[in-house]
Amino acid sequence: MSLLNVFFTAFGGTAVALVVVAYLGRSLINLQVSRAIEKYKEELQQKSAVLKAELSIYAHEQSIGLSRLDGERSQAIKEIYAVANKWQETFLEITKPNQPTMLPEFLRERYRLLAEDLVTVSEELSVRCRDNAIFFQPESYNIIARFGRGAMELSCSFYDKTFGKFDMSKDPKFEELSKSIERQRTVLSDAPKEDFGKLQALLLDEFRRLMKAIRPETTIPSSGPPKS
Secondary structure: OOHHHHHHHHHHHHHHHHHHHHHHHHHHHHHHHHHHHHHHHHHHHHHHHHHHHHHHHHHHHHHHHHHHHHHHHHHHHHHHHHHHHHHHHHHHHHHOOOOOOOOHHHHHHHHHHHHHHHHHHHHHHHHHHHHOHHHOOHHHHHHHHHHHHHHHHHHHHHHHOOHHHOOOOOOOOHHHHHHHHHHHHHHHHOHHHOHHHHHHHHHHHHHHHHOOOOOOOOOOOOOOOOOO
16 A cells, blocks of 8 residues: 555545534534523523512512402591591581571680581591501592691691680670671681682592592594484
């Protein structure tokens, strides 16, 4: 065998070996990569399953929490609204135009008790609002608190400008007191026509919204003129 044949034979065998080694190397790498990908997919699926389970638990807890919050907020609305109605009833007793027929001293005593009740109920309303503040968003609580403050201001103003000005333990000027009561009854009865009336309307609308008692407005499409 000539040196040239030996050279080509050796070169050819080495080339084949290199090709085989390269092929096996690629196959081994592909196999390792495939195994790594499968392992990654399996780990990813496991993590995804755990995450889905955690999200499901979180969503369930959130749903329970929101349901509980809705229930507690509904109860808070009922409590606040009940006291607000109680205040409104006393307000109407003071401001109704037709006074009961009785002696002046009994009539003054009647208004004194009503004035004290108005202040007491407004204080109760303030306490109810503060105690239930946690169940409301700031925007809703702001409406509730503004109504409470308005009711308190009207109540205190009525009392301070009537019976608060006179020492009932001595000999007050009953005629002047009676005139003061009449003036302040008029001022109090005009309150719903002014800013306080807006506070009342806002409170009622907000409570209806929170209790989902407001129906969405529906627009009836116009048929328009008949087409020719």
